[in-house]
Amino acid sequence: MLAVSGCGAGEAPRGAAKASAEQEAAPAPTRSLPRTVEARCKIPAKGDVVQVPAPGGMLSAGVVGEGKVGAVLLHQTSGAGFCGWATYGQWLADKGVNVVMLDVCNYGQSQCDDALTKDWVAQIKAGIDFARSRGATTVTVVGASLGGVLALGAGEQAGADAIVNLSGPSEWEGVPDAMAAAKATTVPLLISAADADTGIEVDVLKAAVAASPAAHKRYVPMPGEAHGWTGISNGMSIDPVFEPLATTVLQWIQGDYGH
Template structure:
């Protein structure tokens, strides 16, 4: 699988040092397996939160709709890459492969939004722990650009019975989503929420010119004008059909849901784009 990332390895050799905004750890530095503290939920009178049973109990208290979404933990294995912890939910011919930030205990950070996605029929989600995070156990050095290897394991699973696969990432996961979109032309598209776009002047996926599929990129003004301008360029240089979405503030998951896990306007925009709606 290492051969699949050749197009981005040179550009992203320094990405292992790059930081994700919003308090994230470095994109490809030494990952921490220590779960981040779960924020104390607010608005409990409107939406009771509780801890899930079984393996997903590690994710801490979750909104009621997460508990009702039917998440099924699983493990994806590949002899070269290792064991990738994952969770699935929903049904349909479209699959969203979700790539997490460095905070929030791996795939756990996606559960509230994933529950919203699968509340409408026709869409499945497959969220994974990237190498070095959560419960995944990978072989060799899978940091930085080599996280694409774990994503390809997930994509192989997603393609077993689906006609449309979109990879969606937040912060670090957004950068990995773009890397995947530069190596896998069979994707329907990729979504990048606040992924770092450059490091020491080196642009991720060559400013969009290496991308093989359309992308939706969201970046808040609070990330800085340089990041916003570079994010716009990625969409402009990517294949036709992409979209840039701005916001005043927020990073990664915070662009989709508020502190009470209620969807923000961008949540529907991303959901419609994943489903291929105009």
């Protein structure tokens, strides 16, 4: 099995250096850039690669699925950008989710000026607004590792209806730390991490969930040493085996907070 490149092992340590609903996707700027998720990520997966307008740049994204239930997936630190989400994005789409897999600034094919690069809220908002322009009426922001930090630290301010943080380090430059962010989070909040995962302060993440005023909040342990999107499936291979967490996150996206 061929695994998509990119995982949390290359994450910077904690504290490392750091639209409207009517907007439409622009085509990739040159013919040399991949226009499909399959071509971009080198695995058989559905979806198109588009560019999402943001103040001060264009963010590349893989889009798949349609409908009123939306999800914006934020990636780990990975040279492949959103590609680690490709198989899960298709899995979600097959279950009726309108999926936007977003490359944040400095990843994938995104092109950003300095101001946008430093503005996590603006980047996530561009993804959320784009999902709404595709027909989503609710949008859950799901992030793995780096993406988890961003989902928790900037997701609600950017307009998310719910937040999922998978193995996000408790601190990252440019966003509030996990405890401060959780205390300001009122939308449904799901955080998941593995006790054996080093360097992300799992105890802080558990305490952050408890501190959130959200009416719906949950902490779900990951098995073993799973990190980020490896808690969803077995390394995002071309023949993935999805873990129970994949279904839990789907339920959160669908607004089913009772599981």
